[in-house]
Amino acid sequence: DSWHDKYHKLANLPQAFRYYMKQAREGHMKAQKGSKNYDWTGATRSFTVMPIGWMEMQRGEIDLCAAINSELCGNLEVRGVLEGKLGPISADFTRDERILECQRVINEVCPLAFGQLWLSYQSFTNQACGDPLQTWRSEE
Numbered sequence: 619d620s621w622h623d624k625y626h627k628l629a630n631l632p633q634a635f636r637y638y639m640k641q642a643r644e645g646h647m648k649a650q651k652g653s654k655n656y657d658w659t660g661a662t663r664s665f666t667v668m669p670i671g672w673m674e675m676q677r678g679e680i681d682l683c684a685a686i687n688s689e690l691c692g693n694l695e696v697r698g699v700l701e702g703k704l705g706p707i708s709a710d711f712t713r714d715e716r717i718l719e720c721q722r723v724i725n726e727v728c729p730l731a732f733g734q735l736w737l738s739y740q741s742f743t744n745q746a747c748g749d750p751l752q753t754w755r756s757e758e
Contacts, residue, residue: 633733638676639665648675678703682720683728683736686743691720 649672694700700716
């Protein structure tokens with residue numbers, strides 16, 4: 619389709635739809651918190667469509683899949699990216715927990731949501747970038 623032609627990228631959107639619809643059936647979408655099962659059935663027309671508002675609430679999670687490598691989560695935290703994607707730090711959600719959530723999303727959610735195509739991008743990126751180099755900056 620035109621998206622593929624314009625950006626020269628493939629996307630496994632049916633895989634993503636199946637993954638997020640399964641999350642909806644199981645009540646794991648952010649939009650479902652505090653609502654009842656009968657609300658879910660109506661909003662999804664018996665789990666045949668995904669409300670765009672529900673996907674908008676998952677956007678931070680989906681965006682993290684572009685990072686490809688979970689070892690970048692600490693860097694994303696320092697740059698302030700994770701706050702916008704996963705929410706602010708609170709008494710119930712520490713900086714370390716936010717980094718761990720980023721790693722969980724990249725390592726667990728992204729492969730399930732975007733399948734083998736995403737994993738091939740991850741493999742290619744890891745080969746192109748080489749081994750990560752970690753340093754400690756003690757002056758801060």
